[in-house]
Amino acid sequence: MQDASSWTDGLQLAFGADQPRRMLIGGRWLESYSGQSIAVVDPSTASPIASIQRGTAADVDRAVAAARAAFEGGEWPAMNGTARERLMHKLADLIETNSAEFALLEALDGGKPIAAAHQADVLGSVARLRYAAAWAPRLNGQNIEPAVPLDMHCYTRREACGVAGLIVPWNFPLAMAVSKLGDALAAGCTVVLKPSELTSLATLRLGELIGEAGFPDGVVNIVTGYGSEAGQALADHAGVDKISFTGSTRVGKQLVRSAAGNLKRLTLELGGKSPAIVFADADLDLSVRGVLRNFTYNSGQICAAGSRIFVHRAVYEPFLVALADAASAVRVGPATEDFTEMGPLVSEAQRDRVRDYIAGAVESGATVVAGGAMTETEGYFHRPTILADTRPDMAVRREEIFGPVATISPFEGDEFAAVIREANDTDYGLSSYIYTRDLSAAHRTARLIRAGTVRINGAALDHTMPFGGYKQSGWGRENGCEGVLSFTELKTVMIALA
Ligand code: NAP
Ligand code: MG
Numbered sequence: 169m170q171d172a173s174s175w176t177d178g179l180q181l182a183f184g185a186d187q188p189r190r191m192l193i194g195g196r197w198l199e200s201y202s203g204q205s206i207a208v209v210d211p212s213t214a215s216p217i218a219s220i221q222r223g224t225a226a227d228v229d230r231a232v233a234a235a236r237a238a239f240e241g242g243e244w245p246a247m248n249g250t251a252r253e254r255l256m257h258k259l260a261d262l263i264e265t266n267s268a269e270f271a272l273l274e275a276l277d278g279g280k281p282i283a284a285a286h287q288a289d290v291l292g293s294v295a296r297l298r299y300a301a302a303w304a305p306r307l308n309g310q311n312i313e314p315a316v317p318l319d320m321h322c323y324t325r326r327e328a329c330g331v332a333g334l335i336v337p338w339n340f341p342l343a344m345a346v347s348k349l350g351d352a353l354a355a356g357c358t359v360v361l362k363p364s365e366l367t368s369l370a371t372l373r374l375g376e377l378i379g380e381a382g383f384p385d386g387v388v389n390i391v392t393g394y395g396s397e398a399g400q401a402l403a404d405h406a407g408v409d410k411i412s413f414t415g416s417t418r419v420g421k422q423l424v425r426s427a428a429g430n431l432k433r434l435t436l437e438l439g440g441k442s443p444a445i446v447f448a449d450a451d452l453d454l455s456v457r458g459v460l461r462n463f464t465y466n467s468g469q470i471c472a473a474g475s476r477i478f479v480h481r482a483v484y485e486p487f488l489v490a491l492a493d494a495a496s497a498v499r500v501g502p503a504t505e506d507f508t509e510m511g512p513l514v515s516e517a518q519r520d521r522v523r524d525y526i527a528g529a530v531e532s533g534a535t536v537v538a539g540g541a542m543t544e545t546e547g548y549f550h551r552p553t554i555l556a557d558t559r560p561d562m563a564v565r566r567e568e569i570f571g572p573v574a575t576i577s578p579f580e581g582d583e584f585a586a587v588i589r590e591a592n593d594t595d596y597g598l599s600s601y602i603y604t605r606d607l608s609a610a611h612r613t614a615r616l617i618r619a620g621t622v623r624i625n626g627a628a629l630d631h632t633m634p635f636g637g638y639k640q641s642g643w644g645r646e647n648g649c650e651g652v653l654s655f656t657e658l659k660t661v662m663i664a665l666a
Contacts, residue, residue: 188219189368191227191392192375194234195385200393201226206365211279211512212502212547220368223393225401228360231389232407235331235358238386244358249305256301256353258381263346264294266377270342273370275503278341279511279548280466282504293346296631300350303652307355314662322662328356329433329657330409333402335395335423336371337415338364338514339469339570345371347631347646348412349388355655360389360408362399366514368392395419406430410655413437414471416568417596417640435644435654437471437636439568440598443591444474445613447604448482448581451625455603456490458626459574462601464498464552467513468522468572471641472599472621472629476565477554477576478587484578488556491576492538495552502547512548513571519548522571529555529564529575537576560593568596584609588616597638599623620645 188205190197200221208218221227238244247255263270270293271286280289309324334348341363352359363371375390391398395415403411403426410433413423417438427434444462446455462474479487501508513519523541530536539553552572558565565575579587591600597619604610604625614622620636621629629635636645644654 188221189372189392191221191223191231192372192378192388192390193227193231194237194389195379198227198230200224206393208277208369209366209515210276210547211514212276212504214516214546214548217276218369220365220372220392222365223362223391223398225397227391227393228362228398228401228405231360231391232331232333232402232405234386234389235360236407238384239328239331239358242386243384244356244387247356249307249354249356252353252356253301253304255381255383256297256304256350259377259383260294260297260301262377262381263290263297263374266373267291267294270370270373272504273373274342274367275511277369278338278367278514279503281508281511283506285503289340289343292631293343296343297346297350299631300347300354300652303351303649304354304356307652307656309658312660319665320662321665322660325659325661326355326653326656327659329655330357331407332357332359332655333405333408333411334359334361335399335402335411335413335415336361336363338366339466339471341367342370342374344414345374347651348414349374351646351651352412352655353387354652357410357655358387358389360391360402362391362393362395362402365392365394400426403427404429408432410434412646412654420642433654435636435646436642437644437646438598438640438642439570439596440471440473440619440637440641441476441566441568441594441596442472442474442599442601442619443594443617444477444574444601445587445591445603446477446479446483446487447602447606447609448480449605450483450603451605452483452487452490454626456487456494458601458603459491460494460498460552463574464495464510464572467510467550468552469514469518469570471568473568473570473574474599474601475569475574476591476594477574478579478590479576481578481580488537488554488576492554495538495554498552500542500549500551510552510572513550514548516548518570519550522550522569522573525564525567525569525571526553526555526573529558529562532559532562534558534562534564534575539572560590566594588613592616592618595640598636598641 539551
């Protein structure tokens with residue numbers, strides 16, 4: 169790995185200027201109409217490192233107009249899937265060439281440990297974009313044999329759904345922007361991308377590379393600003409055909425109401441409160457490592473976090489001791505330090521939210537088995553925290569905390585049905601984790617869990633597999649072929665041959 173001091177040297181180059189970073193609209197880098205900016209804070213140090221434009225409805229209008237013009241005229245609509253694929257590969261190559269800079273941006277902006285950010289977020293985005301690119305020339309329709317006794321030729325076409333608004337949260341800024349963008353571009357959409365105001369830097373750098381790759385002006389527009397202003401304006405806009413959103417269930421529900429105006433299509437990837445079930449026969453080391461990672465990866469700021477742990481009574485005590493030891497051993501520190509395994513939370517508000525959840529649980533009788541607040545640092549750090557003695561009605565068992573916090577409870581040998589009932593006793597249904605060596609128990613549990621993904625014995629998810637939620641975890645699926653298809657409309661054409 170590149171050493172940490174050389175990553176930090178790049179920072180001086182990247183942020184030489186004090187000017188707020190501009191927005192990409194119609195191929196030009198513009199200031200917002202508001203003339204206001206938003207400070208960008210490094211969560212490892214709580215210090216400002218840059219600033220971005222505070223885009224509002226007027227900027228969104230301008231960006232949607234540019235995206236509409238690019239969708240309906242110019243070079244983009246004339247490009248076929250193969251041409252789009254070629255451009256997307258160019259962009260992927262450029263991200264790869266600049267991967268160290270992206271890792272640094274993700275580390276400073278969002279607090280991601282830099283080596284992991286490089287591997288998972290940046291190189292993962294390169295692979296994700298190449299995967300999406302491969303779909304571009306493969307979005308074929310079907311021939312259909314009609315039932316009526318008429319001589320007809322009937323077929324379907326997959327067409328781009330139009331102008332797409334991509335609203336990206338702060339937990340995976342580059343990876344989620346690239347994931348949504350890749351699928352939208354493969355389908356032939358044009359887009360307005362709204363990163364979170366907490367983490368816009370990597371997306372703005374991506375915008376520069378989009379220009380370098382040679383995408384026609386207006387195909388990709390980037391408006392920075394607050395969710396409640398720029399994000400809301402995009403969701404309300406009559407010129408937008410689809411919104412792809414990742415974020416909280418609360419905002420997701422608000423977007424459903426906004427989308428009603430022009431019945432725009434919606435893909436919603438919302439929150440989760442995913443169960444991790446450890447059966448008595450599970451491999452102890454493997455399950456401890458997996459369960460810990462499920463709720464501490466990205467400082468627990470992950471929609472698929474396995475934040476409700478259920479362990480068979482027969483192995484509960486040894487499992488708890490091992491998990492508490494492993495959690496206490498996690499090295500929490502600044503994102504650019506080599507030793508760091510877990511960085512800070514993204515913001516002061518998020519850190520305080522995590523503290524409040526834990527304090528509330530303790531007041532109601534929960535026991536902190538490992539972890540707790542870190543008060544000795546300036547940055548927004550929090551230790552991996554495990555809560556025992558919780559009840560199913562407590563907020564920490566029901567609500568998405570979005571921090572490195574999990575509850576743990578035992579279940580009995582004859583309580584298979586009960587643990588499934590508890591696992592499903594949630595408004596959410598995004599993910600789930602099962603640890604067992606018993607194939608029947610694994611597949612039986614997988615069938616009974618009401619969630620979009622089931623991961624058994626530490627299996628990894630990747631961009632080839634559809635991802636999304638049951639229940640209030642969202643609408644639709646991202647990734648896989650389904651992700652690209654969600655940016656298309658299906659047209660049926662029939663011609664009488666007589
Ligand atoms: P939030 O206010 O609900 O916002 C979530 C995301 O939606 C942010 O990226 C935000 O953009 C954007 N947004 C907010 N209001 C919007 C609106 N009216 N229209 C369009 N977009 C809007 O959540 P938060 O305060 O960032 O985090 C609180 C909780 O949300 C977390 O603790 C977690 O439970 C959940 N969350 C889930 C995910 C996920 O991956 N599923 C991601 C992030 C947060 P700005 O940041 O620019 O305001
Ligand atoms: Mg930041």
